[in-house]
Amino acid sequence: MKISILYEDNHLLLVEKPINIPVQADRTGDSDFLSMLKQDLKIRYQKPGNVYLGLVHRLDRPVGGVMVFAKTSKAASRMSDLIRRQAMDRKYLAVVRGVPQKNQAVLEHHLIKNNRENKVYTVTANHKKAKKALLDYRTIAKTEELSLLSVQLHTGRPHQIRVQLSANGTPIYGDQKYGQNINRPGQQIALWAHSLRFEHPVNKEMVEVNCPPPKEQYPWGIWKKLHNKTHF
Template identity: 65%
Template sequence: MKMPILYEDNHLLLVEKPINIPVQKDNSGDLDVLTMLKEDIKIRYQKPGNVYLGLVHRLDRPVGGAMVFAKTSKAASRLSDMVRRQVIERKYFAVVHGIPKKKSDQLVHYLHKDNTKNIVSVVPSHHPKGKKAILDYEVLESKKGMSLLAVQLQTGRPHQIRVQLSAMGHPIFGDQKYGAQLNKVGQQIALWAHSLHLEHPIKKEPVKVYSLPPEKHPWNLWEIAEGNKE
């Protein structure tokens, strides 16, 4: 499987992750994005031996869109620090059930992940294992009982967007884990990593990439094009 390359130089590789493929090896044993990209680099550049590719952040298996990887250890270290300092701007598109009362808002929750069940829950702020999760959303348009949202992450917690939007009362279309009461088995989750804005870890130049969701239901209810990029 060929992954669209959004940006590449000696230090960075930004790609469009396909849906339903794990970012790295997991218990499923399925082919993962990291392995695929390493093999692709090995072939394209005829590199002998092992290829270095640093994983900087993750996307849930069913989610597609823009991801950044580091091709050198120096870039990996600096990108990881940027993720910790929350200076990489990550924006997503999401199609949710219903119409949020507020056109735009900031959601703040405390989340706890049950690793044995791979489920994240909203917990009280005083919960000993609760981690603060913040995102900003804007309703771009509503149609047929659903809304297209632009979401910007302020923190990077597991399943964060899915859990927070569900806690708001508007689960994402197709998300069986956090919206089982409204979604059907087999539906594809309508969450897409739309853009990444970051400072190049070595060159210190701005790097901006965009990825658009597939023109399939429910995405094709809207004109998601250049005008939505910023």
């Protein structure tokens, strides 16, 4: 598989994750992205033995887009701290069913995860296991049935965007887990990690990478004129 490298130096590797590939090894036994990247580094730099590559954050298996990995343990530790401090600007594009009641809004929910089902649910704030989830969205374009949203994460809960947009009455197109009442089996989820912006953990310069969704794939192709935009 050809790996699309968006940025690389001695400390970081930013790449485009393909859809439907797990980020790391799981119980399915399918090939995972982290192992692919390690093998690619091993070959490109002719490294003997094991290759270090730190997993900084995750994307759900069906979701594609930009991801950052750490090539050193020092960078991994500092990038993890950036995420803990919510100092990484993470933006996504999502095509949702219907039209949100508000063109833009901040969504706040409290979530719990059922690990056995691998599914996340909204609960009241006083639930003993609840974790606050916060994002904001803005409507970029819409048709009668679908809307294109720019979403910015402020917390990093499992399945957060999928759960919150569904709870807001606009499930993501193709999401079988949180929009099963409206989406059909086989439809590809239209959620894409569009951009990352953060302070480099070593040289302290700003790193910004944008990654457009696949314009040849439905429903992204509805808004082809927007595909050359880097900021939403």
